[in-house]
Amino acid sequence: MSALALTTHFVRREIRNRYLGSFSGGLWALIQPLIQLAVYGFVWIYVFRMRIPGEGAPGIVPFLALGVWPWNAFSESLVRATTAVQDNAALIGKIALPREILVLSSVASSFLLHGVGFCAILAVFWLRGTPLHLLGVPLAAALFLQLFVLALGFALLFAAIQVFVRDLGQTLAQLMPLWMFAGPVLYPRDYLPERFRGWLDWNPFTFYPEALRDALLGYGSAGTPWIVATVIALAVLALGYGVFRRLSPHFEDFL
Amino acid sequence: MSADVLVSARGLGKSYPQVFRPRDRLRALWRLLRGVPDANATVVLRDVDLQVRRGESLGLIGENGAGKSTLLKLLTGVLTPTTGAVSVHGRVGALLELGAGFHPEYSGRDNIAMSAALYGLTAQEMRERFDEIVAFADIGHYIDEPVKHYSSGMVVRLGFAVVAALRPDLLITDEVLAVGDESFQRKCVRWMEEYLDAGGTLILVSHSMYHVQKLCRHACWLRHGAVAAYGDVFDVTQSYLAYHEAKFAAPAERAEARNVQGLEFHLLDLRLNGVGQDTPLLVEFASTLRVEIVVHSRDGRVPVIVVGVARVDGTPVYGVSTEMDGVQPAGENATTFRIEVEFPQLTLLPGSYIVKAHPLDSEGVRLFDTIERPLTIRGSSRELGLVRLTHTWHNVASPRLRGVSGG
Numbered sequence: 001m002s003a004l005a006l007t008t009h010f011v012r013r014e015i016r017n018r019y020l021g022s023f024s025g026g027l028w029a030l031i032q033p034l035i036q037l038a039v040y041g042f043v044w045i046y047v048f049r050m051r052i053p054g055e056g057a058p059g060i061v062p063f064l065a066l067g068v069w070p071w072n073a074f075s076e077s078l079v080r081a082t083t084a085v086q087d088n089a090a091l092i093g094k095i096a097l098p099r100e101i102l103v104l105s106s107v108a109s110s111f112l113l114h115g116v117g118f119c120a121i122l123a124v125f126w127l128r129g130t131p132l133h134l135l136g137v138p139l140a141a142a143l144f145l146q147l148f149v150l151a152l153g154f155a156l157l158f159a160a161i162q163v164f165v166r167d168l169g170q171t172l173a174q175l176m177p178l179w180m181f182a183g184p185v186l187y188p189r190d191y192l193p194e195r196f197r198g199w200l201d202w203n204p205f206t207f208y209p210e211a212l213r214d215a216l217l218g219y220g221s222a223g224t225p226w227i228v229a230t231v232i233a234l235a236v237l238a239l240g241y242g243v244f245r246r247l248s249p250h251f252e253d254f255l
Numbered sequence: 256m257s258a259d260v261l262v263s264a265r266g267l268g269k270s271y272p273q274v275f276r277p278r279d280r281l282r283a284l285w286r287l288l289r290g291v292p293d294a295n296a297t298v299v300l301r302d303v304d305l306q307v308r309r310g311e312s313l314g315l316i317g318e319n320g321a322g323k324s325t326l327l328k329l330l331t332g333v334l335t336p337t338t339g340a341v342s343v344h345g346r347v348g349a350l351l352e353l354g355a356g357f358h359p360e361y362s363g364r365d366n367i368a369m370s371a372a373l374y375g376l377t378a379q380e381m382r383e384r385f386d387e388i389v390a391f392a393d394i395g396h397y398i399d400e401p402v403k404h405y406s407s408g409m410v411v412r413l414g415f416a417v418v419a420a421l422r423p424d425l426l427i428t429d430e431v432l433a434v435g436d437e438s439f440q441r442k443c444v445r446w447m448e449e450y451l452d453a454g455g456t457l458i459l460v461s462h463s464m465y466h467v468q469k470l471c472r473h474a475c476w477l478r479h480g481a482v483a484a485y486g487d488v489f490d491v492t493q494s495y496l497a498y499h500e501a502k503f504a505a506p507a508e509r510a511e512a513r514n515v516q517g518l519e520f521h522l523l524d525l526r527l528n529g530v531g532q533d534t535p536l537l538v539e540f541a542s543t544l545r546v547e548i549v550v551h552s553r554d555g556r557v558p559v560i561v562v563g564v565a566r567v568d569g570t571p572v573y574g575v576s577t578e579m580d581g582v583q584p585a586g587e588n589a590t591t592f593r594i595e596v597e598f599p600q601l602t603l604l605p606g607s608y609i610v611k612a613h614p615l616d617s618e619g620v621r622l623f624d625t626i627e628r629p630l631t632i633r634g635s636s637r638e639l640g641l642v643r644l645t646h647t648w649h650n651v652a653s654p655r656l657r658g659v660s661g662g
Binding site: 006009013017091092097161165246249254 | 271272274277280281283284287288290328331332333334335349351352356358360361368369372373374375377378
C-alpha cells in the first residue's frame with residue numbers, strides 16, 4: 001500500500017520535474033509527437049511518395065501515428081529509466097526505499113504522458129472521420145498495458161546494469177533509432193523484401209504497432225500470436241526483475 | 256521481553272568492493288550476477304552485535320572513520336550488510352544528513368509531502384499532521400518557497416519537523432541538531448526530552464560525551480570497524496576518553512625512562528591503596544585513595560616528597576609536597592624513608608589519571624626521580640571537568656517539576 005503511495009508520489013514528481021519551468025508544461029507531451037508525426041508524414045507523402053499498399057489501406061498519417069506513439073512511450077521510458085537509479089543516487093544513499101519504485105515510476109510517467117497523447121490523437125482521427133474500429137479501443141488499451149510490462153522489464157534490467165556500466169545509458173540512446181528502424185514503426189512489414197520480413201519477429205517491439213493497427217485500423221496482422229508476445233513480455237519482466245533484485249543490494253557500493 | 260527489542264544486529268559486517276578502474280565494475284557486475292562473493296573487499300565494519308530495547312537509548316562513539324555512519328546506514332536499511340543481519344521493529348525516523356530526500360526545486364510544502372511518503376506516512380496521517388509539521392518548522396512564508404532558497408538552519412527545521420511528526424519508535428540521529436538557532440535548538444531538545452520521557456528510543460552518534468551520557472543508557476564504541484566496548488554508557492565513554500587521552504600523551508612518555516640508580520635519591524616503591532603494579536587501579540568516585548611512597552636516600556638525608564595527580568594527557572590536577580605541609584617521611588632504616596598520604600573522599604571526576612611521586616633533596620630544590628601509576632576513577636557522574644568543587648544551589652524552586660531522567 002505504502003509502495004503504491006510512494007510510486008504515485010514519484011510519478012507526480014517525475015512528471016512535474018520534466019515540465020518544471022517550461023511554458024507549455026504537460027502539453028509538450030502531446031506537441032512533441034505531433035511535430036514528429038508532421039515531419040514523418042511530410043517526408044513519407046511528399047518526398048518518398050509512399051502509400052500504404054493493399055485494398056482499403058489506411059491513410060499514411062493514422063498508420064504512422066499508431067507506430068510513433070507506442071514507440072515514443074517505449075523508447076522514452078527505456079532511455080529515462082535506465083538512469084533512474086543513478087540519477088537518484090543521493091536519495092538512495094540516504095533513505096531506505098524499494099529501488100524498483102524509481103524505475104517503475106519513471107516508466108509509468110512516460111507511459112502516462114504518451115498514453116494521454118495517444119488518446120488525444122485517436123480522438124482527433126475519429127473526429128476527422130478516419131475509420132477507426134471503436135471495438136478495438138479496449139484491445140489497444142490492453143496492448144499498451146502489455147507494452148508497459150515489456151518496457152518495465154527492459155528498464156529494470158538496464159537500470160540495474162547502468163549502475164555498474166555507465167556507458168549503457170549513452171549507448172542505448174544512440175541505439176534507439178536503430179531499434180526503431182528494426183521494427184515496423186514507420187513502414188509496413190510488406191515494404192521489406194520477402195526474405196527480410198521474418199527478421200522483424202526477432203524484435204520484441206514489432207508485435208505492438210502491428211497489433212495496434214490491426215485492432216484500430218483493421219490493417220495487417222501481427223506476425224506473432226498475441227499469446228507469444230505476452231509470454232515474451234512477462235519473461236523480459238521476470239528477467240529484468242530478477243537481475244534488479246540480485247544487484248540492488250549492491251547499488252550503494254557502486255553509485 | 257523479546258517483543259520490546261527494537262533493533263537487533265548479529266555479526267553485522269560491511270565491506271566495500273575495491274573499484275578503481277572501469278574494468279573492475281564490469282567484473283564486479285559479472286561476479287554479483289553469478290552470486291560469487293568478493294574476495295578482495297575493504298572491510299569497514301565487522302562482527303557488530305547490538306541490541307536496543309524500547310526505551311534504552313544507545314550512543315555510538317568512535318573516531319572519524321571508525322564505521323559509525325556505516326553502522327547507522329545498515330540500521331536504517333540504506334546499506335545492505337555483507338555479513339550478518341539486522342532486524343528493526345517499529346517505525347524508524349532518521350535525522351542524519353541535512354535535508355535528505357528534499358528536492359531543491361520544490362517548495363517546503365511539496366517536500367514535506369514527499370518526505371513524509373518516503374518515511375512511510377500514509378496519505379491520511381499526512382493530511383492530519385501537515386499543519387503540525389508546518390507549525391513545528393516555523394519558517395514563515397518560506398514554506399512556500401523552493402528549498403534551494405533555504406538556509407541550512409531552515410532545512411534542518413523542516414527535516415526535524417517531518418521526523419517529529421512521524422512519531423518514530425526509534426530515532427536515529429547524529430549531531431545535525433546543532434545547526435539550528437538557539438530557540439529552535441531549545442525546541443528540539445524539549446521535543447527530544449518529551450520523546451525520551453514518553454519511552455522513545457534513540458540511537459545517537461555523537462562526539463560529545465556529555466550528550467551521550469545525558470541521553471543514552473548504553474554506549475557502543477567503534478574502533479577500526481569493530482566494537483571496542485559495549486555496555487553501560489559511563490564505562491564505555493570513560494574508557495573511550497581514556498583511550499584518547501593516552502593516545503595524546505603517548506609520544507611524550509618515552510623520554511622518561513632513565514637510569515636513576517646511584518642518584519642521591521631514588522624511588523623504591525609507589526603503592527596506590529596497597530597495590531604496586533603498573534596496571535590501572537580502579538577506584539570508585541568519592542572513595543579513599545592512599546598513596547605510599549618509599550625512597551632510597553644515598554647519604555641518609557631526609558628527602559622532600561612530592562605527590563601529584565595529573566590527567567592521562569598530562570594536565571596537572573593537584574600536587575602537594577611534604578615540605579609544603581610541614582611533615583617529614585619517617586626513616587625505616589639509615590637509607591630508606593617511607594611516607595603515606597591519604598585522600599579521603601576523592602573528588603576526582605570519573606576518568607583516567609596518573610598519580611606521580613618525586614623525591615626532592617632536603618632543601619626541596621632539586622628533583623631526582625619520577626614514578627607514575629595509572630588510576631581510573633569509576634562512577635556515573637555527569638559533571639564536567641576534573642574535580643568536583645564543593646557547591647550548594649540557592650534560590651531553588653521547591654517542588655521539582657521533572658524527575659531526573661533515568662533515575
